[in-house]
Amino acid sequence: MRRKWRVRRLDDESPREKSVTHPPPACSSPSVRACVDVTGKMIKLIVFDLDGTLAESKSSLDLEMSGLLCDLLGITRVAVISGGDWPQFEKQLLTNLPTDERLANLSLLPTCGTKFFRHEGGWKKIYSEDFNALEKKKIIASITSALAEAGFKKEAAWGEAIEDRGSQITFSALGQQAPLEEKMKWDSNFAKRKKIKRILDTYIPEFSVRLGGTTSIDVTKPGIDKAYGIQKLRVLLGVSLDEMIFVGDALFEGGNDHAVKEAGVVSIAVRGPNETKPVTEAIIACL
Ligand SMILES: [Mg+2]
Helix, strand or coil, X not given: CCXXXXXXXXXXXXXXXXXXXXXXXXXXXXXXXXXXXXXXXCCCEEEEECECCCECCCCCCCHHHHHHHHHHHCCCEEEEXXXXXXXXXXXXXXXXXXXXXXXXXXXXXXXXXXXXXEXXXXXXXXXXCCCCHHHHHXXXXXXXXXXXXXXXXXXXXXXXXXXXXXXXXXXXCCCCCCCHHHHHHHCCCCHHHHHHHHHHHHHCXXXXXXXXXXXXXXXXXXXXXXXXXXXXXXXXXXXCHHHEEEEECCXXXXXXXXXXXXXXXXXXXXXXXXXXXXXXXXXXXXX
């Protein structure tokens, strides 16, 4: 059953009422209600992780999630931060998002916020902060050495295992195009990647090494993590950290969303898109 309810627009100095059509509010969700209340401020920006949060790993947004995101974009600003690069945003997020004026409310931060895209008529890259050739060479060689030292045997591979994303080098254990089913089985308790990370940290202490996705390890410049992207959002959008809510599937220690929580942004942990949907409904209802 769908019914009309009323929400306040958050992007206005003087909030006004606007009717939108949406499924019944789920504001009874105590965790989301608490998250909205805890800041004591008006929430102006909802930030999502992409892979494993808005969409299943390396898959596209489903239609239900797309509809919820559009509803949310109609009432507030939204940002998506991922370790994935821009092509992944196009494939996972944008192919199933209708192009309309609501996209002006959407900010996209590939590779942990080392790139920033806004919609200004079309998608426009605002900045990109890349590794130089020497840094790339050292990181790739170190990943190879760490894998050998960890006793990692090359398993069935679907595509390249090491990907140069400009501002981030990503190791994907089974290859970039591995089927989700295989990836879910490979390191569900993170033990393999934690071992590789421990060794890699000793080879390249001057860089930041994090677990991402289901089978991947991301290397970035120091200080570049999702909290870095959050700070970019703060400056570029003029939204303070206590006016944001973050939703992600890797908020645990060592996960690539953890830095956002550490930065002090109120964070909601989910275990996949099927948990993100009710959380998004609840946020819409609570705003
Ligand atoms: Mg994730």
